Amino acid sequence: MRARVLLTLLLVLALAAPVRAGGKDDRLFQASVLPALLAGDYAGSFGAGEILAKGNFGLGTFENLDGEMVVLDGVIWQVPASGQVRRMDAAAKSPFACVAFFEPDLRLPVASAANLEDLDRQLDAALPGLNRFYALRLDGRMRVKARSVPRQDKPWRPLAEVVKEQSVFDLGELEGTLVGLRCPAFAASLNVSGYHWHFLSKDRTRGGHVLDCSFTNLSVAVDRLSSLELRLPKAAAFDGLDLSGDRSAQVKAVEKSPEAKK
Numbered sequence: 001m002r003a004r005v006l007l008t009l010l011l012v013l014a015l016a017a018p019v020r021a022g023g024k025d026d027r028l029f030q031a032s033v034l035p036a037l038l039a040g041d042y043a044g045s046f047g048a049g050e051i052l053a054k055g056n057f058g059l060g061t062f063e064n065l066d067g068e069m070v071v072l073d074g075v076i077w078q079v080p081a082s083g084q085v086r087r088m089d090a091a092a093k094s095p096f097a098c099v100a101f102f103e104p105d106l107r108l109p110v111a112s113a114a115n116l117e118d119l120d121r122q123l124d125a126a127l128p129g130l131n132r133f134y135a136l137r138l139d140g141r142m143r144v145k146a147r148s149v150p151r152q153d154k155p156w157r158p159l160a161e162v163v164k165e166q167s168v169f170d171l172g173e174l175e176g177t178l179v180g181l182r183c184p185a186f187a188a189s190l191n192v193s194g195y196h197w198h199f200l201s202k203d204r205t206r207g208g209h210v211l212d213c214s215f216t217n218l219s220v221a222v223d224r225l226s227s228l229e230l231r232l233p234k235a236a237a238f239d240g241l242d243l244s245g246d247r248s249a250q251v252k253a254v255e256k257s258p259e260a261k262k
């Protein structure tokens, strides 16, 4: 009898194991595509619930381009142009967001990073390959320069124009988390190829899209993502956008620090 109970228990455990393994989700969820955002599609096509059902970690922006989005530990944070960080509720909407369930596969120690380009270069050399999507998380004390974008009214202007009016925050040295995403070069028509970093301070009062960053002795937790779920906006306005052509110059203008522009 006892052996039978044990056997049943083992069977239950064996059946439960694949369920746990199924919790390991190596998928990046992407709401809309970068060219649509560049073209000025700031409609809140995706709800907070939909985004959080697809990941607990990531970045994006909000309806009407109302600031930078940081998704960390299953909470959506807004860094508006005022710099006053807000925790968002279920009513939040987004035109563009990328999230994953963060489950690190490896840790990469970084002895020091002189600036953001230096960090990106070191990570490129240390990652097992550059043909996958990666979610990257870096916690600790760092020096950060971040930005946010001002909320827009219709008619919406292209992102490259709006970014000229961005608010830049020199946050100095502080404790916090870098929330990063790295997309492979072949994903350039969908998203920012290479690294895209957002920041949120440990006390959840500062943050933004990272323009520059430096630190010593931190390690980067990396989640290798091997699949992509792409969802396009349902609204008819999306069908009317002209998303053809090469936008790499626009992406550079939008993502980088004004001084870093070449």
Ligand SMILES: [Zn+2]
Residues within 6 Å of the ligand: 059, 068, 196, 197, 198, 209, 210
């Ligand atoms: Zn950003």
